[in-house]
Amino acid sequence: MNETQIREEPTETRDDVDADPQKWEDAIQNLMRIIERSEQKLGYFQNRVKQAQFMDRPNQRMIRAAGAQVGAHSAQLEGLRSQLRQLERLHGGGIHLRQVAENELRRIWGWINRPGIRKLLYATQVSFETFLEDWHRWSESEQIHALAIEIRTTRVLIGFALLHYEAGTVTLKFVIIRPDYRGRGYGTDALLEAVRYAFEQVEAENITLQVSPDNGPALICFENAGFQYLSYTDTTEQAYTMGIECREWSGEKSIDEQNETPRLSTPLKVFFDDEI
Numbered sequence: 001m002n003e004t005q006i007r008e009e010p011t012e013t014r015d016d017v018d019a020d021p022q023k024w025e026d027a028i029q030n031l032m033r034i035i036e037r038s039e040q041k042l043g044y045f046q047n048r049v050k051q052a053q054f055m056d057r058p059n060q061r062m063i064r065a066a067g068a069q070v071g072a073h074s075a076q077l078e079g080l081r082s083q084l085r086q087l088e089r090l091h092g093g094g095i096h097l098r099q100v101a102e103n104e105l106r107r108i109w110g111w112i113n114r115p116g117i118r119k120l121l122y123a124t125q126v127s128f129e130t131f132l133e134d135w136h137r138w139s140e141s142e143q144i145h146a147l148a149i150e151i152r153t154t155r156v157l158i159g160f161a162l163l164h165y166e167a168g169t170v171t172l173k174f175v176i177i178r179p180d181y182r183g184r185g186y187g188t189d190a191l192l193e194a195v196r197y198a199f200e201q202v203e204a205e206n207i208t209l210q211v212s213p214d215n216g217p218a219l220i221c222f223e224n225a226g227f228q229y230l231s232y233t234d235t236t237e238q239a240y241t242m243g244i245e246c247r248e249w250s251g252e253k254s255i256d257e258q259n260e261t262p263r264l265s266t267p268l269k270v271f272f273d274d275e276i
Helices: 021-052 060-090 102-112 128-140 186-201 216-224 246-250
Strands: 095-099 144-151 157-166 169-177 206-211 228-234 238-245
Touching: 021 060, 095 186, 102 128, 102 157, 102 169, 128 144, 144 186, 157 186, 169 186, 186 206, 186 216, 186 246, 206 216, 238 246
Parallel strands: 169 206
Antiparallel strands: 095 144, 144 157, 157 169, 206 238, 228 238
């Protein structure tokens, strides 16, 4: 894989971007306030629809009106969040990884304990006290990097990543983007920053991860960040191993090496629904 396959959306540059930094900060903050109000309105109408489920004789006209408002505000929020991300990138934004502060742990624990997410880090639901103990253990280890994912310009906390370093390899053990920031490109940006962190800060030789074959959104996100398929296992559970070598990332790997056959061993049943 050559370096052009690591897809990173370029940050647009303009002559007036740095002319008045306060202008950009104000625009971003104003848009964030608009998004917050829209989220409150959406929550209100969503609750009206949910309330109707417990009524013996719900007013169907009001339910339809509330449902229409849910659809309208959902579409509006999607557009507003897209505009916010463009503003952040125009202002020289991007993703920043840093150490997690203890007062941020409860929010992160809430994201991790959501249904369908907690199994990616824990086998069962864990208490905040257990998560806090784990964080202290991670913080004391030289091999484990528990990192906050934030937007560089606004310093908004949008996720959490857990990396493990051993014998020249960084393993991405877990990464999560908070629910209201998913599907907006931040996941790919966070992975690209994790790759840079592994090679520049940790000085690893490669970075790897494992992902379930039925986790389509994660697979696409990892592919967009430049991860290659390395192997497939089907023992206790199915999983792909994906990774990037530092030489690939830095462009030092030769063309002949880049074109070598991928080390992927996958049963055909993964790719075909019908019997062969």
